[in-house]
Amino acid sequence: MFSLALLLSLPSLLCASQQDPTTLVIGKVSQNPKKHYRYLKPIAEYVAERMRDLGVRRAKVLMAPDNRRMIEYLRQGRVDWVTETVMSASIFAEEAGAEILLRKWKKGVPRYRTIFFARNDSGIRSLADLPGRTLALEDDGSTSSYYLPLSILIGEGYDVAPLGSPRAQQQSRIDYLLAGDEINISTRVYQGLEDAGAFNNLDWRKPDHLPELFRKEMRVIHQSQEYPRAVELVRGGLEAAVRERLRSLLLRAHEDPDAEMPLHSYQRTLRFDALRPEELESIRALYQTVELVQGSAR
Amino acid sequence: MKIRALLLLLFLISAGNFPTSDAGEAELARLLEILQANGTITAEQYRELIGALQSAPLQDPGPRPQPAPRARIEIGDDPAEVIVSSAKGGVEVSSYDGESSFELGGLVVLDLAHFSEEGPGDGAELRRARLDIQGSYLADFGYALEVDFAGDEVDLGDVYLEYLGWYPYRVRIGQIKEPFGLERQTSSRYLSLMERALPNELAPGRSLGVGLQRFGSDWTLAAGLFAQSLNSAADDQVDQGWGVSARATYTPLQSETRLLHLGLSGAYRSVNAGDYLRFESRPEAHKSEQDYLDTGKKEIDNAQSLSRLGLELAATWGALSLQGEYIQAVVDQRRDEPSLNFSGWYLQGSWFLTGESRSYEPQQGVFGRIHPRHFHGAWELALRVSELDLDDENISGGRERNYTFGLNWYLNPNVRLMANYIRAEFDRAARSNGDLESGSDLDILQMRVQAEF
Numbered sequence: 001m002f003s004l005a006l007l008l009s010l011p012s013l014l015c016a017s018q019q020d021p022t023t024l025v026i027g028k029v030s031q032n033p034k035k036h037y038r039y040l041k042p043i044a045e046y047v048a049e050r051m052r053d054l055g056v057r058r059a060k061v062l063m064a065p066d067n068r069r070m071i072e073y074l075r076q077g078r079v080d081w082v083t084e085t086v087m088s089a090s091i092f093a094e095e096a097g098a099e100i101l102l103r104k105w106k107k108g109v110p111r112y113r114t115i116f117f118a119r120n121d122s123g124i125r126s127l128a129d130l131p132g133r134t135l136a137l138e139d140d141g142s143t144s145s146y147y148l149p150l151s152i153l154i155g156e157g158y159d160v161a162p163l164g165s166p167r168a169q170q171q172s173r174i175d176y177l178l179a180g181d182e183i184n185i186s187t188r189v190y191q192g193l194e195d196a197g198a199f200n201n202l203d204w205r206k207p208d209h210l211p212e213l214f215r216k217e218m219r220v221i222h223q224s225q226e227y228p229r230a231v232e233l234v235r236g237g238l239e240a241a242v243r244e245r246l247r248s249l250l251l252r253a254h255e256d257p258d259a260e261m262p263l264h265s266y267q268r269t270l271r272f273d274a275l276r277p278e279e280l281e282s283i284r285a286l287y288q289t290v291e292l293v294q295g296s297a298r
Numbered sequence: 299m300k301i302r303a304l305l306l307l308l309f310l311i312s313a314g315n316f317p318t319s320d321a322g323e324a325e326l327a328r329l330l331e332i333l334q335a336n337g338t339i340t341a342e343q344y345r346e347l348i349g350a351l352q353s354a355p356l357q358d359p360g361p362r363p364q365p366a367p368r369a370r371i372e373i374g375d376d377p378a379e380v381i382v383s384s385a386k387g388g389v390e391v392s393s394y395d396g397e398s399s400f401e402l403g404g405l406v407v408l409d410l411a412h413f414s415e416e417g418p419g420d421g422a423e424l425r426r427a428r429l430d431i432q433g434s435y436l437a438d439f440g441y442a443l444e445v446d447f448a449g450d451e452v453d454l455g456d457v458y459l460e461y462l463g464w465y466p467y468r469v470r471i472g473q474i475k476e477p478f479g480l481e482r483q484t485s486s487r488y489l490s491l492m493e494r495a496l497p498n499e500l501a502p503g504r505s506l507g508v509g510l511q512r513f514g515s516d517w518t519l520a521a522g523l524f525a526q527s528l529n530s531a532a533d534d535q536v537d538q539g540w541g542v543s544a545r546a547t548y549t550p551l552q553s554e555t556r557l558l559h560l561g562l563s564g565a566y567r568s569v570n571a572g573d574y575l576r577f578e579s580r581p582e583a584h585k586s587e588q589d590y591l592d593t594g595k596k597e598i599d600n601a602q603s604l605s606r607l608g609l610e611l612a613a614t615w616g617a618l619s620l621q622g623e624y625i626q627a628v629v630d631q632r633r634d635e636p637s638l639n640f641s642g643w644y645l646q647g648s649w650f651l652t653g654e655s656r657s658y659e660p661q662q663g664v665f666g667r668i669h670p671r672h673f674h675g676a677w678e679l680a681l682r683v684s685e686l687d688l689d690d691e692n693i694s695g696g697r698e699r700n701y702t703f704g705l706n707w708y709l710n711p712n713v714r715l716m717a718n719y720i721r722a723e724f725d726r727a728a729r730s731n732g733d734l735e736s737g738s739d740l741d742i743l744q745m746r747v748q749a750e751f
Contacts, residue, residue, distance in 0.1 A: 033381060034434065037396025041437075042465045063394045065381065183671050207555050207616070211653045211671055261466045264515050 019077035021239070022057040024048045027079035029070050029088065029141075030063040037061050040083075042262035043269075047249050054241050071096040074235045081246065082233045083266075087143040089231045090286040097236030100280060101243070102250055105270040106230040107202075114148040114224040115204055118196040119189060119217055127156055127222050132171040133195035134163060136185040139178050144200035145185070148224055150176070150296060151289035160296045182209035190214040196221065227286075228279060232272065387712050387751035388430075397437040403430045405487060407448075407748045411585035414741035415734060419587040424448045425746070426486070428455065438463030454528050455504065466661075468511045473528050476502040477509065477520035477545035478563040480610040480623055481644075484664040488657075490619075490648045490678060491582075491704045492718045492746050496686035497642025499579040499591070500606060500627040502543055502565050503527065518547045518663040541567035547610070547663030555655045557619075561610030561663060569601040575629060577640060577688055581722040582700055583742045590724055590732040590740075591688050593695035598638065600631045612665075614658070617650040636691050644684035651677040670708050680704035689727055696728030716746040 026044040030036040044059035062079055064070035067088055073079040074096035082092060083104060092098040103110060116135075118124035124133065130153070138145035153160050153174060163175040177194055179185045185197040186209060201223070203209040210218070232250065234243050253259040254271035263269045275283075334344040379394045388403030407426040413419070425448060432442040440462060444455030458472030475483060479501045481494045507524030521544035543565040551558035569575060575598040578589040605628045612621040622645040629638040648656065654676045657666040670676035682702040688695025701721040708714045720742040724734065734740065 031381070031383070032392070033394050033396040034390070034392040034399040034401075037437075038462075040396075045465075061396050063396060065394070187672060207653065207655070208669070208671065213653060260515070265465070 019237075021055055023060050024051065024056050024058070024081065024242070025060045025062050025079050026081045026083070027062045027064060027070060027073060028083055029065070029067055031065065033063040036063060039265055039267055043259075043266040044081075046253075046259055046262040047246060050249055051242065051245055054239075054245060056242065067091055074098050077235060077237060080235055080238055080242070082235075083230060084233065085143040085230055086227045086283045087147040087286055087290070089233055090283050091290060092233055093284060094287045098233040099236060099238075099243070100275065100283060101232045101234050101247055102272040103228040103275050103279075104230040104232055104267075104272055107268045108270040109202060109229045110273070111226040112144060112200045112202055112229050113226045114144045114152070114198055115201050115220050116149060116196055116198045116222040117189065117204070117218045117220050119192070120219050121217075122195055124196055124221055125219075127153065127158070129221070130174045130196060131158060133174060135160075135174055135176040136179045136188045136194040136197040137176050138182065138185060138199060139180060142199075143227075145182070145198055145203075146178075147286070147289065147293055148227070149198035150293045151286070152222070152224055154289070154292045154296060162296075182206070186210040186214050186218075190217060225282070227282065228275065230267075231275070231283070398433070398435050400433040401431070403432075403751055404428055405430070405748070405750045407486075407746060409492070409585055409744060409746050411583055411742065411744040413583075413586065415738070419585065421585065423585050425584055430455075434462075457528065466513050469508070470511075471508045473504050473506050474509050474522070475504050476507070476524055476541075476543040476565060477511075477522060478502050478543050478565050478606065479545070479608045479625065480547075480559070480561055480612060480621065480664065483545070483662065485666075487748065487750055488665050488667055490646065490656075490680040490706065491682055491702055492716050492744060493580075493582045493584060495623070495642075495644035495646070495682060495684040496579055496582060496591075496698060496700060497623060497625040497644055497684065499577055499686060500625045500640060500642055501563075501608065502541070502567075502606065505541070513661045513663075516549045516552060516660070518545075518661065520545050538573055539568045539570050541565060541604075545608075545663070549658075549660065549663075552658065552660060555614070555616050557612065557614040557656075557658050559610065559612040559658070559663070561608070561612075563606075563608035563610070565604075565606040567604040569603055571632070573601070574599050575601045575604065577627070577695060579686060579688075579698070581698065581740060581742060582684070582702060582718075582720055583744055585744065586742075588732040590722070590728040590734075591686055591696040591698050592731045593640075593688050593693050597693055598629060598631075600633060600635055601629050602632045603630045604628070605630070614656050616655055617653050619648045619656045621646045621648075638690045638693055640686075640688050640690060640695070642684070642686035644682055646680060646682040646684075648678055648680040651679065654678075667711055668708050668714075669711050675710065676706075676708040678704075678706040678708070680706065689725070694727040694730075696731050697725040698728050699723045712750045714748050716748065718742070718744050718746075720744075 024044060024047060026040050028036050028040060040061045044061060048056050048059035062073065064073055070082065071092060074092060082098065084092065089100055093100055116127065124130065137149060140146050150160055159173045161173055161175055163177040179188055182199050182203045185199055188194045189197040234246065250272040253263055330344055330347050333339045334341060380391050381394065382391050388401060390399065390401045392399040405426050405428040408422065409425045410422045411420060426446055427448040428444055428446045430444050434440045438461060440460040442456045442458055446453040446455060454473060456474060458470045458474050460468055460470040462468055479498065482498055482501045505524040505527045507522050509520060509522030511520040524541050524543065526538045545561060545563040547559060547561040549557060549559050574596050576593055576595060578592040580586040580589055607626045609624045613619065624643040626641040631637065652672055654668055654671055657668060659666040668676055685699040687697045689697055702718055704716065704718045706714055706716050722740040722742065724739060
């Protein structure tokens with residue numbers, strides 16, 4: 001009988017849930033927890049205050065250093081609500097059972113696309129001109145300047161490899177370099193250190209990311225389809241009443257004067273809205289590209 | 299009974315209700331081995347349960363971690379885990395729930411100056427050698443401690459505790475900048491010229507007190523109640539007694555490359571009977587050993603109160619920026635003596651040759667750090683005209699007008715080189731204060747190396 005009790009209780013002990021129904025936990029993958037704490041806490045408190053009838057008493061913030069850790073937190077119930085871009089959202093949905101709840105108009109923008117660009121005098125006019133050339137990207141955590149451009153190239157049948165890889169020696173391949181940030185991408189392409197670059201259409205318009213002087217010398221050679229700028233997800237096991245209240249509060253937040261400053265703090269979010277089924281499907285489909293892209297990096 | 303319980307376990311496993319982590323699966327498998335060994339389950343049951351457990355596939359670990367900052371250590375595996383980074387040059391430690399952090403940084407500033415007259419004193423000086431500590435704890439409390447070791451004495455800058463739990467309000471108590479003026483509120487690290495303009499002598503500096511700040515999407519409001527400064531020297535007799543200060547800013551236009559900033563400040567100080575007020579100013583060159591403008595050590599000996607007013611205007615348009623302020627100080631005196639009016643203004647323009655825009659911090663209503671866009675850094679030209687008039691009634695503090703030309707090279711966000719040329723013109727009183735010959739003015743060439751970590 002003791003063995004049986006142990007048998008039945010051990011799984012509960014082994015996968016000890018961190019769920020505390022009185023605390024709403026918002027999370028983000030972050031390398032700067034102090035900064036993002038100030039972004040997330042106001043909106044989390046705004047929502048928690050309006051969930052008291054559901055037993056929620058307070059809000060907490062929990063950052064994860066990487067996607068792997070956030071997946072663990074979602075599975076364990078340590079995080080209830082996550083804000084992310086679409087690539088990480090597709091990973092969390094697939095691997096942690098998270099539900100994509102709403103689109104976030106981050107910095108006032110509902111959607112964006114990846115664009116590839118090159119110097120006007122490079123002779124590069126389309127993706128077909130890239131084999132044998134080099135491509136500047138941001139870093140391997142970026143949706144619009146890593147995953148999306150590589151998935152597009154792989155989807156078109158091109159072979160890609162990191163610059164310096166032993167595989168990156170053939171004329172048919174496209175070698176890519178991780179430049180670190182957008183201004184480095186545009187500077188390297190402008191100076192001819194790399195043949196082309198890729199980031200999103202919002203970066204294309206930002207002088208700090210692509211100075212006017214550089215833009216005059218560049219052309220866009222390819223654009224992706226549009227994707228939501230950012231999304232809100234909840235963990236799979238979140239109570240239905242809490243999930244639906246969260247959805248309702250966020251959908252109406254832009255009409256509530258009390259939400260003005262929390263939204264402003266929340267990466268200058270303009271509003272939230274629902275995703276169409278085809279948009280949800282396009283996000284989920286991104287997961288298929290994850291292994292392809294990661295395979296290219298080996 | 300045993301069979302039903304085991305079937306329930308089998309059902310739960312097969313229904314995927316157990317997260318299939320490596321550690322959990324190994325423990326369950328070991329348990330099943332023990333149960334079979336002591337006869338609780340048969341070999342056939344063992345095989346069934348093991349098969350069900352192992353049929354739940356392990357999840358992929360997910361994509362590779364994001365790139366680490368320059369220095370990073372992870373300790374532990376719970377929300378108390380901390381991240382240590384040196385991304386900004388100093389050291390920052392932060393817990394992963396964001397509720398606690400500690401940051402150590404500093405600033406070193408070295409100046410060289412040459413004056414066209416012998417009086418002020420050519421040479422070099424360590425203008426600033428500062429250690430900054432700041433952090434947060436218990437989620438909503440913050441603290442800061444700035445200590446400057448340059449010069450003959452150790453000076454304290456910001457020394458405060460703050461409460462951030464009433465977002466978007468912030469309360470600070472300790473030694474803080476009295477809320478007044480754009481250039482006074484902007485950190486010296488981010489000024490376009492080496493020293494603040496002349497009229498800032500009339501603005502209050504740092505004092506002990508309590509301050510409240512609030513910001514909106516395009517405005518800020520700050521106010522406070524203050525006593526004297528922790529660094530009060532015997533002859534620093536302006537910000538004494540008790541006082542109140544307030545500042546409001548509004549930015550009807552604000553984007554990454556466009557800005558229109560308006561500001562209004564006011565301050566009131568009650569002056570104790572028997573205290574002296576003294577305004578004195580170097581010619582926008584700290585190396586100068588002469589205060590050409592000086593109302594005198596004991597000349598203003600009858601002050602009852604000091605009221606100050608500040609007007610601010612700033613605009614940026616891409617690489618160009620314009621900034622100006624007007625500050626007035628009125629000393630009300632006892633025994634029906636007339637009030638003393640002192641005032642000053644400046645107008646400054648700057649142009650980033652490399653295309654950057656001056657950075658603005660909307661929650662503070664001040665300018666911030668420059669991030670060069672290019673590998674070779676950012677280059678900025680700056681021009682300023684400034685004036686301060688300390689002559690009124692029986693007080694001959696002097697009047698000075700400066701023309702300043704500046705060139706800055708921002709090697710990166712933390713290091714910059716600066717060069718300023720100043721043409722300082724004085725009235726007779728100012729020349730007398732500085733022992734300048736009649737009709738002569740002053741030319742100043744100064745250079746600076748500034749490194750922040």
